[in-house]
Amino acid sequence: MVSLSCAQCHGPADFTGDSFLSAWEASTALDLFSQLQKTMPMDTPGSLPPQDYADIVAYFFRANAFPAGKGELPTDREQLKLIRIEQKK
Numbered sequence: 135m136v137s138l139s140c141a142q143c144h145g146p147a148d149f150t151g152d153s154f155l156s157a158w159e160a161s162t163a164l165d166l167f168s169q170l171q172k173t174m175p176m177d178t179p180g181s182l183p184p185q186d187y188a189d190i191v192a193y194f195f196r197a198n199a200f201p202a203g204k205g206e207l208p209t210d211r212e213q214l215k216l217i218r219i220e221q222k223k
């Protein structure tokens with residue numbers, strides 16, 4: 135599971151498929167990372183270490199069959215900004 139603190143309220147289906155991808159299409163990994171850090175877990179936003187949020191973003195990408203990057207997803211904002219979310223045509 136993503137993380138216990140998320141599984142309380144979410145299942146994997148919340149983070150996969152067309153509706154998730156449409157919501158985040160043309161955003162970057164940084165947008166998703168920042169949004170998560172600002173809003174989730176809903177009861178204690180921002181309570182996780184940055185690497186956990188990066189790992190969660192990486193999990194979303196894997197769950198949606200995005201091409202795997204090299205190694206761990208970085209927490210560095212400049213690098214996250216370079217990763218763009220796109221739906222497969």
Ligand code: HEC
Nearest residue numbers: 137139140141142143144153154157170174175176177190
């Ligand atoms: C206490 C319940 C709760 C917890 C814990 C929680 N969430 Fe949420 N989450 C929600 C609710 C409710 C919404 C939808 C409301 C909204 O969009 O503002 C939501 C929305 C989201 C969305 C937006 C979905 C979309 O389609 O764009 C994401 C991503 C997300 N949560 C990720 C997480 C992650 C990752 C965690 C763990 C770090 C987490 N949530 C923990 C309740 C929770």
